[in-house]
Amino acid sequence: NARIAATAQTNGGTVLIPGNVSGACLINTSITFDLDVNLTFENGGRISMASATTATIRGSVAAPPVHIFAGAGNVVFGADGWESQGARVDKVYPQWWGALADGATDDLAAIDKAVLALVDRGGGQVYFVPGAYMVTDGIHCRNNTEYVGAGWDSIIRARSNSNGNLLCKSVASDPFPFTGIIVRNLRWDGNRANVSYNTRGAAGATDDEYQNIIRFNQVSNSRVEDCYIHNAVMNGISIYLTANNNVIQNNRIEDIGKVEACPSVGGCSWNGIFLEANVSRNSILHNKIINTKQAGIIVEGPVGNIPTDNIIDGNSISGTIEYDGIQLLRGGGASANYSRRTRITNNIVTGVNDATNQCIRVSANGGSVMSPLISGNVCFSNSGGGILIADSGVVGATVSSNVVTANTGVGITVASSAVVSSNTVSNNGGVGISVTGTGVTVSSNAVTGNTGVGIAVAAGTDVMVTGNISLNNAGGNFTDTGTRTIVSTDNIFAASFTPISVQIGYTATAAAGSTIMANNVTQNSGSVALTTGVWEVWGVASYVPDAGTLFGRCGQGINTVSATLGAQGTFTDHQLPSANQNTFDLTTPNNLLTLTANTTVYLVTRCGYTTANVFVYGNITARKIR
Numbered sequence: 327n328a329r330i331a332a333t334a335q336t337n338g339g340t341v342l343i344p345g346n347v348s349g350a351c352l353i354n355t356s357i358t359f360d361l362d363v364n365l366t367f368e369n370g371g372r373i374s375m376a377s378a379t380t381a382t383i384r385g386s387v388a389a390p391p392v393h394i395f396a397g398a399g400n401v402v403f404g405a406d407g408w409e410s411q412g413a414r415v416d417k418v419y420p421q422w423w424g425a426l427a428d429g430a431t432d433d434l435a436a437i438d439k440a441v442l443a444l445v446d447r448g449g450g451q452v453y454f455v456p457g458a459y460m461v462t463d464g465i466h467c468r469n470n471t472e473y474v475g476a477g478w479d480s481i482i483r484a485r486s487n488s489n490g491n492l493l494c495k496s497v498a499s500d501p502f503p504f505t506g507i508i509v510r511n512l513r514w515d516g517n518r519a520n521v522s523y524n525t526r527g528a529a530g531a532t533d534d535e536y537q538n539i540i541r542f543n544q545v546s547n548s549r550v551e552d553c554y555i556h557n558a559v560m561n562g563i564s565i566y567l568t569a570n571n572n573v574i575q576n577n578r579i580e581d582i583g584k585v586e587a588c589p590s591v592g593g594c595s596w597n598g599i600f601l602e603a604n605v606s607r608n609s610i611l612h613n614k615i616i617n618t619k620q621a622g623i624i625v626e627g628p629v630g631n632i633p634t635d636n637i638i639d640g641n642s643i644s645g646t647i648e649y650d651g652i653q654l655l656r657g658g659g660a661s662a663n664y665s666r667r668t669r670i671t672n673n674i675v676t677g678v679n680d681a682t683n684q685c686i687r688v689s690a691n692g693g694s695v696m697s698p699l700i701s702g703n704v705c706f707s708n709s710g711g712g713i714l715i716a717d718s719g720v721v722g723a724t725v726s727s728n729v730v731t732a733n734t735g736v737g738i739t740v741a742s743s744a745v746v747s748s749n750t751v752s753n754n755g756g757v758g759i760s761v762t763g764t765g766v767t768v769s770s771n772a773v774t775g776n777t778g779v780g781i782a783v784a785a786g787t788d789v790m791v792t793g794n795i796s797l798n799n800a801g802g803n804f805t806d807t808g809t810r811t812i813v814s815t816d817n818i819f820a821a822s823f824t825p826i827s828v829q830i831g832y833t834a835t836a837a838a839g840s841t842i843m844a845n846n847v848t849q850n851s852g853s854v855a856l857t858t859g860v861w862e863v864w865g866v867a868s869y870v871p872d873a874g875t876l877f878g879r880c881g882q883g884i885n886t887v888s889a890t891l892g893a894q895g896t897f898t899d900h901q902l903p904s905a906n907q908n909t910f911d912l913t914t915p916n917n918l919l920t921l922t923a924n925t926t927v928y929l930v931t932r933c934g935y936t937t938a939n940v941f942v943y944g945n946i947t948a949r950k951i952r
Contacts, residue, residue, distance in 0.1 A: 338362035343394070345370030350396050358382040361414065367394045375399025382446075383415060391419035391455050401439070404447025416450040418443060420459065427457025432485060434461040441466050454480040454512060462488045464495030467545065470506035478513040478554045484537065486520040491541040491564075503544035503568065510551050514539045516558040518584045523559060523594065536594065538564040546570040552908075556580040560594055562615075565601040565608055574599060575611040576908055583619025583648075596620045598643070603627065606634040614870065614909050616645035622675065624653040627665045627693070634666040642870060642909045643675045651675030651708065652686045656693030656719065666696045670703065674868060674943055678708035681734060685712050690719020690742075697722040704729045704837050704945060711735030712754060718742045718763065725749065729837040729945060736760050737776060740786075746771065750835040754778075758799060761786040761808070769793045772834065777801065780819070783808040791817060830859075833949045843869075843933050843940045848889050851882075851944030852929035856921055860952035863917045865929035868943040869902070869910045877902035878934030880910070884917040884946070885930050897930070918951075 341359065343351055345368035354376045359365055363385035371389075374397035375381055381401045387394075395401045401423075403415045418440045421427070425436035437452070437459065444450040449470025456479035465473070465482070473493065482492060490496070492514055494504070516539050523536055537559035540550055543566045555562045555577055562579040565572060583596025596619030599610055605625075615622040622643035627633045643651045652675060654668050675685040685705030688698050701724065705712040712730035715723050716739075723744035730737040730751045737751035737758045743765035750772045751758040757778035759768060764787040773780040773796040780796030783789050786808035795818045796803040803819035836854045843849065851867055867882040883897025891897045896917055902910055919927065929946040 340364045340366050343367045343371035343373055350374035352376065352397070353379060353381060353399070356380045356382075356399075359385050361385050364388060367392075372396055375401060386414040389422065391421040391453075393424045394422050395439075396424065400443075402443050402446045403450070416444075416447070417453055418450065419453055419455065421455070425459060427455070427459050429458035429460065429481075429483070431460060432462050433459040434463060434465065437461065438466050441468055441471055444468065444471060449506060454482070456480050458483055460485045461492060464489075464491040464541075465493045466500065467494030467504050467507055469504050472508040472510065473512065474508070474510045475512035477511050480511065481513045481515055483515040484517040484521050486517065488517075488521055488537075490536070491538045492516065493540050494543065494545065496541065496543055503546065505545070505547045507542075507545055507548035508551075509540065509549065509553060511553065513554040513556075515556060518557045518559045518581075521559050521584075523584065523586075523589050536560050538562075538600075540564070542566065542569045542572060544568050546572060549573045549575070550577060551575045553577045554580075556582075558582045558596075559584045561597050561600045562618075563599045565599070565605050567603045567605075569601075570606045570608065572608045573611065574613060575609070576613065578614045578616070578908070579618075580616040580645075582615075582617065585619075595624075596648075597624050598622045599624070601625045601633060601636060603631040604633070605636065606632075607636065609637045609639070610641060611637070612640040612909065613642070615641060615643045618645075618647055618649070620649040621653045622647055622651045624650075624655065625665065625668055626653070626655045632666060633668065635668075637669045637671070638673060639669065639671045640911070641673045642868065643673065644677045644870070647675075647678045647683075647708075648680060649678075650683045650685070650687040650710075651678050651705070654686075654688045654695060654698055656689065656691045656695055665694075665698075667698070668695075669699045670701075671699065672702040674704045676705075676707045676943075678710050681710050683710040684708070684714040684735075685710070685730070685733065687714045687716060688720050688723060689714075689716035691717070693719060695720045695723075697724075699724045699726075700728065701726045702728065704731075704943065705733060706731045706837060706943075708733045708735075711739060711756070712737045712751070713739070715740045715742050715744055715763070720744070727835075729835055730754065731837055736778070737773070740766050740768075742766075745769070748833065750837070751776065751780075752836075757782045757801070758796065760784060761789055764788055766790070767792070771795070773803075774798050779803070779805050781805075783811050786811065790814075793817065794819075797821070830950055830952065833947065835945065835947045837943070837945045841942055843931070843935075843942050845936070846878075846932060846934045848891055848930060848932040849942075850889050850928045851931040851942050852946040853926050854946050854948050855924065855926050856919075856948055856950075857924050858921050859950050861919045861921060861927075861948045862951055863919055863927055863946065863948040865914045865944060865946040867912050867914075867929065867931045868945075869912065869933055870941040870943070871909075871935070872938035872940070875938040875940055876904050876936045877940075878904075878936075880912060880931070880933035882912050882914050882929065882931045884914050884919075885928055886919070886925055888926075888928055889930060891930050891932060 588594035780799035
């Protein structure tokens with residue numbers, strides 16, 4: 327001990343911890359290894375800190391991910407001025423403190439020691455080599471700490487009858503709030519079949535005593551990305567209280583919510599991603615959410631809270647969704663409580679399996695929801711309705727450029743002031759667009775083939791209907807029982823379509839639902855019927871792999887010939903990452919087509935892969951330019 331201390335304090339250089347000794351090198355007093363000291367561990371070398379002692383390491387450590395720190399004392403890195411002199415250790419392994427990652431042993435203590443060892447240096451990276459790390463409670467969060475794995479073979483799994491969230495552990499002694507947390511390339515397994523709702527046994531249990539897999543409670547400026555999150559007792563990811571400026575992106579979130587009924591205390595929620603309370607400027611981007619007991623994504627502002635400027639963009643929600651695909655809610659209470667400027671854009675939702683629920687629901691529920699944007703989404707093949715603006719407390723909504731098709735219920739329902747424009751609403755099991763609100767503008771929508779009326783103004787007041795095409799709807803193409811409805815002369819309400827009526831600037835959009843692709847077989851993934859003239863046509867194909875799929879090359883293009891990729895320049899071709907469970911949205915080139923007769927134009931796709939399945943969703947858009 328004395329020799330190690332003297333070397334560390336006065337000489338610099340390398341301190342070698344040998345591996346050919348019996349047991350660990352015991353250190354009985356606190357010790358500091360300065361910036362110029364390299365602490366090197368031979369294979370099997372280990373130091374053991376006695377109780378109430380601390381080893382402060384300011385220099386570097388050379389050791390593989392094996393057990394090198396033992397004892398009841400502490401090991402910390404980089405205290406006192408490391409910022410000005412250069413960081414030495416910024417990456418640690420739970421194995422350094424004895425984690426086994428064997429799928430059986432409780433590794434929580436070792437993981438927490440790794441996290442806490444980085445606190446004095448201002449944070450760093452805890453790296454999880456492949457293996458299954460079992461935990462009996464939540465892992466601690468700390469500022470500027472990264473939790474990084476090698477991919478989905480780096481697994482953090484709840485042990486049977488474990489407590490609370492997997493990350494972050496919520497205890498009164500933790501120094502909330504936190505910032506700068508990064509979670510990346512890990513698989514998080516809630517083991518919901520073997521974990522009860524609340525094993526602490528406390529009456530009136532809090533949300534943090536139930537299991538959310540990742541719980542950002544008062545966590546800001548942080549990220550969760552490229553993770554596989556599944557088998558949750560409650561929510562996959564919970565963003566809660568004053569949690570701002572977080573990014574949740576490119577995750578696969580699957581099988582969320584325990585099957586058994588919720589106990590009577592504490593309450594339960596079972597959502598893929600849940601943003602709740604004063605949460606602002608969070609971005610939920612390009613996640614794939616499959617099978618949730620409640621909503622895929624929900625933003626809710628309970629009484630006294632104001633969610634503001636959150637973005638939900640480019641997510642895919644599918645499988646069995648027991649509630650709405652995406653919800654924007656006020657949790658009830660006085661009208662002074664409200665939600666502001668949520669953007670729900672470019673998401674794909676299918677699989678909502680309850681007739682009372684929606685692809686996308688916006689509801690003020692006694693409060694106010696201000697200026698939500700619902701744009702560019704695809705809602706198809708849901709057992710309920712498409713897009714619901716539910717009540718008059720929703721103020722200033724914009725519902726634009728969405729594709730709402732083949733849903734069992736009403737396509738778009740608007741019960742408040744809103745602009746509903748440039749949507750494609752087709753083949754739904756009810757009314758295409760239903761308006762019951764005041765001060766609604768319905769413009770430039772294409773509404774076709776719905777079971778009910780195409781556009782129905784029912785009890786709405788001061789509604790403007792302009793520039794729409796409503797064709798071939800079984801219940802009629804337009805009805806008006808509202809008050810002071812203005813219907814302009816540029817609407818087309820007809821049983822058939824007259825080509826001469828298509829003017830320059832008209833945009834046609836069509837979406838195709840999920841189909842399983844055959845390996846390397848060219849197929850149609852959407853089509854649009856166009857009239858004579860010059861059209862700019864493009865499309866987007868979304869490829870959604872099952873677990874275990876190995877990708878090859880995928881191509882997508884525009885052609886007037888069915889199920890055929892055309893000449894060079896009409897399609898794009900991509901080599902996708904082989905073992906990747908993310909959804910890929912690939913765009914065709916913009917094609918300029920001169921049509922001398924009414925023509926069907928196709929979005930054509932082809933994808934090579936092995937193992938499991940690939941689903942494809944298509945969206946084709948055409949704009950007349952001459």
